[in-house]
Amino acid sequence: MATDENVSLWERLERPAPTPRQVLSPQRIATAAVAIADAEGLEAVTMRRLAAELSVAPMAPYRHVSGKDDLLELMVDHVYADLSLPDGLGWRENLRTLAVRTRRLMLDHRWLAQLPPQAKLSLTPRRMAVAEKALAALDDLGLDADAMMSAFRTVDAYVHGSMNYESAVTTLIAEQNLSDGDELRDTLAPLMMWHMRTGRYPTFQRYLHTAARKDDTQWQFESGLDCVLDGIAARLGL
Amino acid sequence: MATDENVSLWERLERPAPTPRQVLSPQRIATAAVAIADAEGLEAVTMRRLAAELSVAPMAPYRHVSGKDDLLELMVDHVYADLSLPDGLGWRENLRTLAVRTRRLMLDHRWLAQLPPQAKLSLTPRRMAVAEKALAALDDLGLDADAMMSAFRTVDAYVHGSMNYESAVTTLIAEQNLSDGDELRDTLAPLMMWHMRTGRYPTFQRYLHTAARKDDTQWQFESGLDCVLDGIAARLGL
DNA sequence: TCCCCAATGTGTACAACGTATTCGCGAGAG
DNA sequence: CTCTCGCGAATACGTTGTACACATTGGGGA
Numbered sequence: 001m002a003t004d005e006n007v008s009l010w011e012r013l014e015r016p017a018p019t020p021r022q023v024l025s026p027q028r029i030a031t032a033a034v035a036i037a038d039a040e041g042l043e044a045v046t047m048r049r050l051a052a053e054l055s056v057a058p059m060a061p062y063r064h065v066s067g068k069d070d071l072l073e074l075m076v077d078h079v080y081a082d083l084s085l086p087d088g089l090g091w092r093e094n095l096r097t098l099a100v101r102t103r104r105l106m107l108d109h110r111w112l113a114q115l116p117p118q119a120k121l122s123l124t125p126r127r128m129a130v131a132e133k134a135l136a137a138l139d140d141l142g143l144d145a146d147a148m149m150s151a152f153r154t155v156d157a158y159v160h161g162s163m164n165y166e167s168a169v170t171t172l173i174a175e176q177n178l179s180d181g182d183e184l185r186d187t188l189a190p191l192m193m194w195h196m197r198t199g200r201y202p203t204f205q206r207y208l209h210t211a212a213r214k215d216d217t218q219w220q221f222e223s224g225l226d227c228v229l230d231g232i233a234a235r236l237g238l
Numbered sequence: 239m240a241t242d243e244n245v246s247l248w249e250r251l252e253r254p255a256p257t258p259r260q261v262l263s264p265q266r267i268a269t270a271a272v273a274i275a276d277a278e279g280l281e282a283v284t285m286r287r288l289a290a291e292l293s294v295a296p297m298a299p300y301r302h303v304s305g306k307d308d309l310l311e312l313m314v315d316h317v318y319a320d321l322s323l324p325d326g327l328g329w330r331e332n333l334r335t336l337a338v339r340t341r342r343l344m345l346d347h348r349w350l351a352q353l354p355p356q357a358k359l360s361l362t363p364r365r366m367a368v369a370e371k372a373l374a375a376l377d378d379l380g381l382d383a384d385a386m387m388s389a390f391r392t393v394d395a396y397v398h399g400s401m402n403y404e405s406a407v408t409t410l411i412a413e414q415n416l417s418d419g420d421e422l423r424d425t426l427a428p429l430m431m432w433h434m435r436t437g438r439y440p441t442f443q444r445y446l447h448t449a450a451r452k453d454d455t456q457w458q459f460e461s462g463l464d465c466v467l468d469g470i471a472a473r474l475g476l
Numbered sequence: 477t478c479c480c481c482a483a484t485g486t487g488t489a490c491a492a493c494g495t496a497t498t499c500g501c502g503a504g505a506g
Numbered sequence: 507c508t509c510t511c512g513c514g515a516a517t518a519c520g521t522t523g524t525a526c527a528c529a530t531t532g533g534g535g536a
Contacts (some may be wrong), residue, residue, distance in 0.1 A: 008428065116352065117351065121410065123430065125438075131442060135445065150461050151465075153462060153464035158395050161397065161402070164358065170308070188310035191248075195361060195366055201366055212383075213383050220310065224388060228392065228465065231466050234472060
């Protein structure tokens with residue numbers, strides 16, 4: 001047993017450290033792991049690689065983290081420190097800045113979109129804090145609990161779905177050292193051209209030829225986001 | 239070189255098979271892989287396990303699929319055969335049934351939400367066909383190409399973001415042999431209780447105590463979806 | 477002051493994974 | 507009949523997560 005079983009990661013971390021002389025700490029581990037993931041992608045985050053980066057034996061981190069799942073949760077919580085929401089905004093501005101800043105966070109850390117599902121469900125303290133703050137902004141509007149959560153979750157679902165796609169594209173561009181969307185399309189061209197030559201996708205093809213904002217990812221994100229917010233306002237009578 | 243390099247998977251598949259006597263085929267491979275993933279989750283889909291299921295040597299599938307990435311794309315295309323859209327619907331009903339049927343598909347195959355990012359970007363024929371059909375329903379409404387794609391992508395992002403979460407929860411419930419959401423909450427209770435006992439999340443806590451539709455996942459999905467559709471209608475003047 | 481024990485990092489090891497490579501068979505074309 | 511080439515078999519290698527036993531070290535009770 002590497003660590004105390006039956007006790008959550010977060011519970012353990014908030015207990016006082018028994019001995020203050022450790023070279024390794026959850027903080028240092030998280031920082032190093034995030035640095036690797038930011039620089040080389042999530043697949044480069046290996047227990048061995050992490051240990052090497054910390055100048056420590058491969059199994060050393062296991063004293064502070066019960067396994068790779070724990071490590072991923074630690075990384076998530078670590079980067080969510082950068083996501084803060086200002087006070088005093090109306091519900092709409094609040095949800096909107098939540099969305100925009102979450103996008104920023106996921107572009108700064110593209111591996112967030114690639115996490116295995118249990119890490120996405122993880123209830124880390126800082127994620128809880130963000131959710132709490134966003135929910136609080138929906139309080140006092142006369143909505144019942146279900147409607148409040150529905151509004152929050154709808155925005156959240158849109159943001160994550162959107163960023164799943166956008167950060168995958170961005171990652172692909174970065175991996176192949178391409179400079180922009182045009183070069184990406186050139187790389188994917190053989191496959192895409194083959195699809196188009198079948199003549200089965202005329203509408204799609206017309207989009208490819210006539211669209212003007214194919215690469216304006218921020219416009220795409222925000223225009224969809226405003227749709228979602230409009231819909232929430234209309235349906236909840238806000 | 240397992241297969242012809244520089245030629246896309248789909249291009250290869252639509253060329254006539256050189257010899258019709260093969261015991262292995264992309265069809266059989268896809269069916270077997272999907273069966274494993276449906277029954278035991280994506281992590282059970284191993285090249286060795288797949289080969290065993292087909293009573294074949296571990297390396298045999300590589301003759302038809304250039305690697306695991308190809309296999310995953312094949313699996314995606316295979317299940318998308320079940321997603322059809324009726325003709326003659328208005329734009330809104332069309333996007334709505336697209337969303338609802340995609341949800342159905344992702345609940346029937348929960349591993350769809352866990353695919354690595356490059357498999358999510360994959361342009362498989364059947365996925366292309368679905369997108370084409372959905373886009374076609376937005377044609378002839380006087381929208382420019384960017385607006386059409388924006389509407390489609392907004393719904394798509396919401397659906398995927400929503401299902402990412404829902405299918406992760408469903409998977410968690412299934413993995414632990416729980417019967418419903420209440421039992422799930424009991425399992426997560428120690429962690430959740432600890433978070434709540436900190437008193438840092440009062441709004442969240444009130445939601446947990448007063449919400450009535452916490453487990454009505456279909457209502458949650460569809461109420462958010464209707465928000466999104468309302469928003470699209472309003473913003474695009476439809 | 478000394479000693480001992482719990483906490484922490486080290487070293488070795490194993491099973492499982494994806495896949496490169498090399499072989500041998502067996503059927504269709506000439 | 508033979509040649510050849512498509513397809514599956516066999517073997518093997520490097521990398522991964524992590525179990526387990528050991529060494530070390532520093533602070534509190536004697």
